[in-house]
Amino acid sequence: xxxxxxxxxxxxxxxxxxxxxxxxxxxxxxxxxxxxxxxxxxxxxxxxxxxxxxxxxxxxxxxxxxxxxxxxxxxxxxxxxxxxxxxxxxxxxxxxxxxxxxxxxxxxxxxxxxxxxxxxxxxxxxxxxxxxxxxxxxxxxxxxxxxxxxxxxxxxxx
Numbered sequence: 001x002x003x004x005x006x007x008x009x010x011x012x013x014x015x016x017x018x019x020x021x022x023x024x025x026x027x028x029x030x031x032x033x034x035x036x037x038x039x040x041x042x043x044x045x046x047x048x049x050x051x052x053x054x055x056x057x058x059x060x061x062x063x064x065x066x067x068x069x070x071x072x073x074x075x076x077x078x079x080x081x082x083x084x085x086x087x088x089x090x091x092x093x094x095x096x097x098x099x100x101x102x103x104x105x106x107x108x109x110x111x112x113x114x115x116x117x118x119x120x121x122x123x124x125x126x127x128x129x130x131x132x133x134x135x136x137x138x139x140x141x142x143x144x145x146x147x148x149x150x151x152x153x154x155x156x157x158x
Contacts, residue, residue, distance in 0.1 A: 042129055
């Protein structure tokens with residue numbers, strides 16, 4: 001698309017070419033700024049997904065650590081740095097949030113399986129975000145090349 005616009009501009013004379021290339025440069029710069037903002041958004045999403053995956057992995061390790069027949073004493077955060085002592089029995093059910101403010105009671109193995117399934121979903125989301133980032137990186141590189149061509153063409157026509 002840009003190549004044909006440049007060719008047409010050359011055919012109609014240097015003044016039209018300079019005007020066209022300036023308009024093209026502005027359009028490309030705006031397009032690249034939008035792509036850069038989208039890339040920054042994708043990076044934030046990727047970081048959030050990675051944090052969720054780390055949190056889920058930590059939850060699985062904690063659930064697996066609750067093993068044996070003896071009860072465990074722990075501290076439960078109440079907020080603002082306040083904690084309350086609690087006893088966890090090895091046969092206690094676990095409450096797992098399933099979204100939209102809803103939680104389900106599971107035994108330990110079912111809870112672990114649920115969280116592992118969520119990790120798999122997060123891995124798929126991470127792959128999709130990574131593919132989108134690669135696509136945007138290619139488009140940004142192409143845009144930079146187009147801008148460089150316009151700069152070179154404008155210097156060549158002066």
